[in-house]
Amino acid sequence: MSTTPRIDVNAVRDSLYGKWKTERLEARRVASDPRFQTIPGQSMEDHRARVLEQLGGLVEAGAIQRAYPSDLGGSDNHGGNIAAFQELVFADPSLQIKSGVQWGLFGAAILHLGTRTHHEKWLPDVISLKLPGAFAMTEIGHGSDVASVATTATYDPGAEEFEIHTPFRGAWKEFLGNAALHGQAAVVFAQLITGGVNHGVHAFFVPIRTPEGELLPGVGAEDDGVKGGLNGIDNGRLHFTNVRIPRENLLNRYGDVAPDGTYSSHIESPGRRFFTMIGTLVQGRVSLDGSAANAMKGALAIALRYGAERRQFPGPDGRDTVLLDYGLHQRRLLPRLAETYAVAFAGHRLLETFDEVFSGANDTDENREDLETLAAALKPLSTWAALDVLQEAREATGGAGFIAKNRLTGWRADLDIYVTFEGDNNVLLQLVGKRLLTDYAAQFKDGDVAAIAKAVAGQIGEGAVRFGLRQIGQSIADLGQVARSVEGVRDESAQRELLADRVQTMVAAIAMALRESTKDLPKERRAAASAAAFNAQQAKLIDAARAHGELLQWEAFTEALADFSGDTLTVMTWLRDLFGLSLIEKHAAWYLVNGRLSGSRVEAVTAYIDRLLGRIREQALDLVDAFDLTPELLRAEIATGIEAERQAEAHAHVEARIADGTWPIHEKELRKRAQAVS
Amino acid sequence: MSTTPRIDVNAVRDSLYGKWKTERLEARRVASDPRFQTIPGQSMEDHRARVLEQLGGLVEAGAIQRAYPSDLGGSDNHGGNIAAFQELVFADPSLQIKSGVQWGLFGAAILHLGTRTHHEKWLPDVISLKLPGAFAMTEIGHGSDVASVATTATYDPGAEEFEIHTPFRGAWKEFLGNAALHGQAAVVFAQLITGGVNHGVHAFFVPIRTPEGELLPGVGAEDDGVKGGLNGIDNGRLHFTNVRIPRENLLNRYGDVAPDGTYSSHIESPGRRFFTMIGTLVQGRVSLDGSAANAMKGALAIALRYGAERRQFPGPDGRDTVLLDYGLHQRRLLPRLAETYAVAFAGHRLLETFDEVFSGANDTDENREDLETLAAALKPLSTWAALDVLQEAREATGGAGFIAKNRLTGWRADLDIYVTFEGDNNVLLQLVGKRLLTDYAAQFKDGDVAAIAKAVAGQIGEGAVRFGLRQIGQSIADLGQVARSVEGVRDESAQRELLADRVQTMVAAIAMALRESTKDLPKERRAAASAAAFNAQQAKLIDAARAHGELLQWEAFTEALADFSGDTLTVMTWLRDLFGLSLIEKHAAWYLVNGRLSGSRVEAVTAYIDRLLGRIREQALDLVDAFDLTPELLRAEIATGIEAERQAEAHAHVEARIADGTWPIHEKELRKRAQAVS
Incomplete structure (x- = not known):
């Protein structure tokens, strides 16, 4: 059993x-x-x-x-x-x-x-x-x-x-x-x-x-x-x-x-001097990142506790169905629960790096630079995720979520500005993208277009590439060719490779496009052409930076699994898989266009996510309890059990009236009976 | 020339x-x-x-x-x-x-x-x-x-x-x-x-x-x-x-x-009686739909006027670049401008249908039912789009957008509830989905699973299917096989077929999954199995309803092109193409998985969207002027030209100091000169 x-x-x-x-x-x-x-x-x-x-x-x-x-x-x-x-x-x-x-x-x-x-x-x-x-x-x-x-x-x-x-x-x-x-x-x-x-x-x-x-x-x-x-x-x-x-x-x-x-x-270089001064301000980004994670926890604690009690529309048993048993409701909230854990774990890693640098325990130029890139990659993802989760929680709790005392709209309004202050999210991601490009270019001989072209094709092989903070390995272009099944994508190493390969390939493609844009031009026209090419690649570069941040989140979640064992490890691994596979599903078009996944494999990913949702649904309240949000911290009426109380009262009322024979028969039922007789 | x-x-x-x-x-x-x-x-x-x-x-x-x-x-x-x-x-x-x-x-x-x-x-x-x-x-x-x-x-x-x-x-x-x-x-x-x-x-x-x-x-x-x-x-x-x-x-x-x-x-049937009474309330949904369109116009008028003046970060000419010349900024705002037009035109069609029914000019049961489906399909899309556009406009205008007097945050806060009142958006889309399923099933002999299977494969051929309000024609499964180029997707009929085929195929797939779920079961187990199967398909059904709404919007935009000629028609057709191709790009994974588009065709769509963005950028202010939003209606300081005035003042200040020799030389420049000498 x-x-x-x-x-x-x-x-x-x-x-x-x-x-x-x-x-x-x-x-x-x-x-x-x-x-x-x-x-x-x-x-x-x-x-x-x-x-x-x-x-x-x-x-x-x-x-x-x-x-x-x-x-x-x-x-x-x-x-x-x-x-x-x-x-x-x-x-x-x-x-x-x-x-x-x-x-x-x-x-x-x-x-x-x-x-x-x-x-x-x-x-x-x-x-x-x-x-x-x-x-x-x-x-x-x-x-x-x-x-x-x-x-x-x-x-x-x-x-x-x-x-x-x-x-x-x-x-x-x-x-x-x-x-x-x-x-x-x-x-x-x-x-x-x-x-x-x-x-x-x-x-x-x-x-x-x-x-x-x-x-x-x-x-x-x-x-x-x-x-x-x-x-x-x-x-x-x-x-x-x-x-x-x-x-x-x-x-x-x-x-x-x-x-x-x-x-x-x-500091002799005025540029480096400026960035050193500005670098001391990284703590604002670190602060916002973890604040966003906390708001996500709060929002999901409210929406999931309410969703686990609230009933709407009669099911086949005649009783209204609990919202969280609806397939759509699970799709809306549970991947966001997985994301919240990923954001929280990635935030820990960021904060630990911050502490190493600022306490002096590991205050090297390299660690400082890594800290800045890490903060610039994670703060945009977490602050946007917070707005997304707060809004989905608001909608998932309907009109009740719109009442200020249920907290969601207040957090949503306040945290709105977190996505553009302490560095506009898109500007930060562009910084990350530039760092990715620099690290990428550093490994090639100047002008070695052929090497870049090879990289774009995803054929790098043993020449591992350093991406910001990550070491990324071999090509996985063959992943799409395995038979139709989720087996090849759901295990940890496959998730890692899919996520890492995407960053690597996107950055390589942008690097090649930038290099191609100026290679046959006379020197005096290069600056303008290069700027135009960069502008044309800007949206893609930011996508690549985002993909890098997602990889960092996924890796932080995966590292955190070391904290658990037994059943807890099983469930937390499901949750990590839900996070990783949701990312792969979200970017399915990229994996398909670039030949990393076949269409049937993408469908298998979706089907497996649906299975994970069914499992995580059973764990949702425990996973929310682990946020340790007391009523004093949450202060949302709809997360206090009031909805279940009201339902119990309604149920008892109907039962009592049925028992004492005063529950009116519905016209629909009368008509059915009349038809049965005639 | x-x-x-x-x-x-x-x-x-x-x-x-x-x-x-x-x-x-x-x-x-x-x-x-x-x-x-x-x-x-x-x-x-x-x-x-x-x-x-x-x-x-x-x-x-x-x-x-x-x-x-x-x-x-x-x-x-x-x-x-x-x-x-x-x-x-x-x-x-x-x-x-x-x-x-x-x-x-x-x-x-x-x-x-x-x-x-x-x-x-x-x-x-x-x-x-x-x-x-x-x-x-x-x-x-x-x-x-x-x-x-x-x-x-x-x-x-x-x-x-x-x-x-x-x-x-x-x-x-x-x-x-x-x-x-x-x-x-x-x-x-x-x-x-x-x-x-x-x-x-x-x-x-x-x-x-x-x-x-x-x-x-x-x-x-x-x-x-x-x-x-x-x-x-x-x-x-x-x-x-x-x-x-x-x-x-x-x-x-x-x-x-x-x-x-x-x-x-x-009205004999209690069910029909209920829906008839409730149906008189459709005007709330029609009202919100057009209100959302207007808020989108307001948000984009503010963000685009500001974006066309605001400069950030020096370009290759040494002057700061206008935000709207950034590739990313165009990607963020211009597809949303196209969407705003689509929402507005679809809203006209909805309102005209509403007027026909309520004025009695065409108050048939069928038109009433179509009105309800149309409202249930469009109100969710437009009210969500309004929140999305208001938020993107807020972020695109940075901190200035967060100041209440610039309007964006107020509209965003107020319109939040539009997505769940007068019918929760997801509940409405589920109604649309059910209507699509009913219309779909109506054309098949009871239990004709083979026919449905054929439909799923996209092989219907001449047997046109009625989808809610739309007639949808032949299969276009061969579209993906044409050589690499955007030619095959950018013209009007190809866009229509891609959008319509998606609705048709999604609905057929859901219908088949639902039928399969009960076909070998004894009668007493069918209700529960059917409910479980429906729940498993719920998210997909809502996606299908959304795709149906998008098709309606695209068709309304296309019909509106009849109002224009000459240059105006040219530009409005670009804008419609931007809307249609953005939808196809958004759903690229579906087109790839289902073999409707090849990977290279998807890339060609993206490349063509980038070209359209360059063209529409030149038209953006005119397209915003067509909203006819006077300063009294807009009342947003940042959309009044104040930013351009401030820049002119700054520019004049710098020019004057350069002219009178009091502009300080930058240390960077001194170091460059020193290097050149040594």
Whole structure:
């Protein structure tokens, strides 16, 4: 007799908490306190005031100091800091992001771009919230293109001051949390000009308001007003008219100006210097990635618990069918459950890499670069996935999901901006794509078009290719030729090869197209032709970067299987297979066009996914329990069992009326009986 | 020399206005009046009060009477009424939907389900808003399954009254606009019970509040509170405890109860009677379909105008590139522009069919059934497309798109619920799928499995199959065998055949799977096996229904081409091709698996789409101008040219500083020069 396996919920729970379980539990305790929780429908003004007060509460609770140096009251705990931050999405994303502005951007910029004097001078007040600040990087005219900001910081050796200046409206700093109301200072990114030379973007500490909230001379601010979400944050614009700051307010870890105006930096290349400075800000992406994973957990906990109780339309037994027993409902929610696990496990790996770099345990240039690529690949996938899952959960719970107190619409509105801030998702994926191309090109002799052509055909053989963070092996072009069955695709190595081969082949094809575009051109026409060719390949490059991110997620899920054994391993392997095969099904057209899978094999994949859905359906509530989301964290009425109670009441009512003979007969039944008699 | 064609914007504009241009323009004048417009960030209380006041304004403006009988102050103009309603999405979706509750649901139920006495008694006050009302159909326990509502209306011949009663919490009426605050009466859907027999769901007029807002005895109400959007509407719950209403309050057009309790109806079958009553409510779906089209126009007008000005990242000429010149940006927005036109044209056809039925010009059972299928197929596609387009427009405009005053997030939040109300989209598509199966089965002799098998293989030949509203012809299984080129797929007939064949083959495959599931079973096991098989096919059936809707959209677009000539026809044909080929590309996996297209043909489709994108990019602003969205309707700062002004200012600033020699040289340039010298 075959019995349904049961997972060890505690084992899965611990695996999902990951390395910083203690910090996550501490943050969840904070998020469980009503003082820190969203009140749906609050006015923007009230919400902003409340969130500011909540930030004070976080300080009191000791919830935000972890990443700061021990001698300033912190604990040098970089991974734990971000892990805790990620859990605040259960309290209120406005609270989360405003705390991110204060301690993860404003404070972290002073910490990572400034030096000891700056730390001692400002960080205690930043940590205590005595000094709320803004992170003034983005400008109206230059969203994700930080290198092009137009604000200037011109050094005046006579006064030993920088003059911070906004030359035109497009250079206004924009979308800055704390800018509209609460910020008293800002870390301003500006072109550093000294002696008539522009040394590129640097960060400056600029006071902007008195503690009483009066703007300082030369500083202008404008309120961004109501937004699509995150209305607990006072986003706004800042501009500067010849605002003077002391020379020492340059955050000078990577570049400094002597009193006489001489510029110096231990990083010679201005490009590398810029990317090093910007690289210290990767923690924003890491933070959002795990926050997205948490919102996905919340959404699915709500939709699956409700779907396992809710009944609609009579089945063959006369009783309404439970939503989660519908084939479509399983298709809508269960692959997303698998994806949520994949996003969570990939997020752990990202956070661990982040901690290695920032703790200094493994702070090599290579690991730093890998961290940035990993973050740029995973943050887009997870933040988009969060919006997708929140929306599907909203629709799967119908009108009930649209009521604010059931949480889904609030998270959806707040997390909307996660896909374009801390780096627009498409811009980040393009960075990943460029890295893939660079790594790919690095292995070929310059101009070796034949080698690339061979790679495009998927015939690389032993010459393994390094893709960003991955080693990818042999060709699997023969996979499609095996007889009709899912056997050849469902095992782990086949999934890995299919996913990895797709990245490899896409990148090779783009590389060849780019090379072909200029190869017979005279030198003076190459730049334009190359730009045009790159533009023509842009959408494909981003697809390739996405495929790379999906591979990373799949591998993280697969590595996580090592945490489990027995029934738990069986179920988690099904879930990993559901994730992997869903990716292959999603990209079936690519596999077919490129001869990797036959049509019948694609159909077999779909059929096997359907079988997996039937199995995972039985595990869905346990897999949701492993998220460990208490009622205080979830706070969604429809996930409390209220629906099952109502149904029990309805059922009992009908049964009682049938028993006492007062249940009216339906006209349909009467007509049937009449027909039977006649 | 080839010149770029230019469209006749006025011709396209008129085509997009369609048959009820006058009414649409009247409604746009209303929507252009600030009194009727959204104020972002209003509190729920203020927003509700404002929208109620706006409803009064609509009455004064003569904006809502059109569908009512002439002798009651209306103009029997059903199509024009809905056309005007659809334009109100530019004012405020809350205003739109609350007016829909009052006049399109509450009032329309009295009009269509009631008889002359009811019309004379209540409609004048409904029209004048003296009598605000709720439409009490949905129950907590039964969202889209109206036949299962549990509220009872039990006739008492002694008192000649119905007793309206809510037997348990799951039977509370839920999500009703006007229920929380403003409704003084409700049309309540309840099981009509007389003489111990349940005659199924009927509608009853039930007073619920005094004009002063006091709930009447036995009536309970609860506020749904803050929602994900549409917060200008006072949604709530209603329940009834033995509430007595006169016998005459039964809306008795399709079923009546005599004083002695005898039930009568001119529709004998209870099932058909129910669907006839419910069928009168199709106008909600028609209304939402066109509203979705309008929101798509608004979103793309904003994103494309901004994208045509906004610059990011330096191109090879040193100037930042216009977003819309990026390959990815074109891929993101232009196929959605084509889809918007398809949705708009399909919406015209739906509205014309609606008008034919409701005006009586062509009110046959068959046309009524076709109308319902058409609405059930198109409303899901258009409302989902609206959310997709609003979100892509939001992301394509970055942080600016997240600011409420730029409109996108507000529409996105409000229209979210459009995908699950007036029929959950998936439930509607399942209805369409069932209709496709029924029509398909009707042409075969009972049990003729061989014939179905033949159909599945796509070999039907001359035996044309009727699919819902479409006649679909011969097999095109040979299309994939032509040499590598797009020639065979890009012309109109090839697009039609590919799209139609897909619907046909999917439906045939499902039909065969369903038949196979029971054919060797004993009778007593068939019901369960059949239900299980249907459930296993559910996701595929919904895919087939969606494919059917896409075919309808494509055909409507193709029919609309008859409105154009010359350059305009050329461009509109490109746009239709972009729509059709994008559908084929989206479903490439299906075409490949089923042998309809070869891999190289699929690649040729993608390459041709890329060429079309380059052409349509040049037409994008004209195609948006044809939406005729004035600044008063659009009200999005980023679509006003402000971005181009800011850039001109920035450009002038830089030029002037270069001219006067004060533009600082960049360190990168200095290093280059130093290298050149050494």
